[in-house]
Amino acid sequence: MKIALLGYGKMGKTIEEIAIQRGHEIVIKTSDEDGYDITLADVAIDFSVPKAAFFNIVNCLKHGVPVISGTTGWLDNYENAVNICMEENGAFIYASNFSLGVNIFFELNKQLAKMMSQLKQYNVTIEEIHHTQKLDAPSGTAITLAEGIISEHTAYSKWLLNESKEQVIPITAKRIDSVPGTHIIDYTSKTDSIQITHTAHNRQGFALGAIVAAEWILDKKGVYTMKDVLNIG
Numbered sequence: 001m002k003i004a005l006l007g008y009g010k011m012g013k014t015i016e017e018i019a020i021q022r023g024h025e026i027v028i029k030t031s032d033e034d035g036y037d038i039t040l041a042d043v044a045i046d047f048s049v050p051k052a053a054f055f056n057i058v059n060c061l062k063h064g065v066p067v068i069s070g071t072t073g074w075l076d077n078y079e080n081a082v083n084i085c086m087e088e089n090g091a092f093i094y095a096s097n098f099s100l101g102v103n104i105f106f107e108l109n110k111q112l113a114k115m116m117s118q119l120k121q122y123n124v125t126i127e128e129i130h131h132t133q134k135l136d137a138p139s140g141t142a143i144t145l146a147e148g149i150i151s152e153h154t155a156y157s158k159w160l161l162n163e164s165k166e167q168v169i170p171i172t173a174k175r176i177d178s179v180p181g182t183h184i185i186d187y188t189s190k191t192d193s194i195q196i197t198h199t200a201h202n203r204q205g206f207a208l209g210a211i212v213a214a215e216w217i218l219d220k221k222g223v224y225t226m227k228d229v230l231n232i233g
């Protein structure tokens, strides 16, 4: 398939490498919003920056090009993107994390939260660690993890960055060297702790997941998630 890479940074370059290995062609690679004809592509993959993602997604949908977005930090506009996709009869997937491992971790997190909901002596925290170039905090993945806990655990109704109070899941964001992405869920009581951790060793899992999503969406219309693509949970 012919792929447009909207964002040709760390992720765009990793996706290019794996897409070519899988027999795909990169017809557009761009680092800004001008000067390309999106209709040359069968599918677009957006890994850009928070302030560009919504424009990139809408541009694809308006031109009938299915779009996969992994960009984080733009989700105030997610419902608008969903509505535009419906109006245009387009195809769209956003995921805060495309890796298979994290998508399994999302399910594990929800199952653990359901069990822990009955045990009020434990308090939950989330920690995420990423490279120092990351623009947004907390990570999109940490937000999805917090939403997963809120959906299953009766003691929590929202998350906050670096703030701990009643009904709140505190998220801590650390920025260290070139860490690709680590997420830790911790339940602590006075007597012990339970932790589950996902550690990305590199960006290849994210990139492969985004390409698998692009291959999957080609013949579809509508708004989907990685759960649909991977058929898990």
Ligand SMILES: NC(=O)C1=CN([C@@H]2O[C@H](COP(=O)(O)OP(=O)(O)OC[C@H]3O[C@@H](n4cnc5c(N)ncnc54)[C@H](O)[C@@H]3O)[C@@H](O)[C@H]2O)C=CC1
Residues within 6 Å of the ligand: 006, 007, 008, 009, 010, 011, 012, 030, 031, 032, 033, 047, 048, 049, 050, 052, 056, 069, 070, 071, 072, 073, 095, 096, 097, 098, 099, 206
């Ligand atoms: N969902 C997932 O699985 C993952 C999501 N991410 C997210 O993907 C995004 C990109 O990550 P990286 O590649 O590490 O960042 P990066 O900073 O290496 O690359 C972003 C690229 O986007 C370009 N860009 C700026 N404005 C643009 C525009 N209007 N149109 C197209 N490109 C534009 C920048 O010049 C840069 O080359 C971030 O939001 C990050 O959080 C990163 C890894 C995995």
Ligand SMILES: O=C(O)C1=N[C@H](C(=O)O)C[C@H](O)C1
Residues within 6 Å of the ligand: 072, 096, 097, 130, 134, 135, 138, 139, 140, 141, 142, 180, 181, 182
């Ligand atoms: O910016 C990154 O690098 C990553 N961003 C995503 C996020 O915000 O969750 C996914 C992954 O953790 C890497």
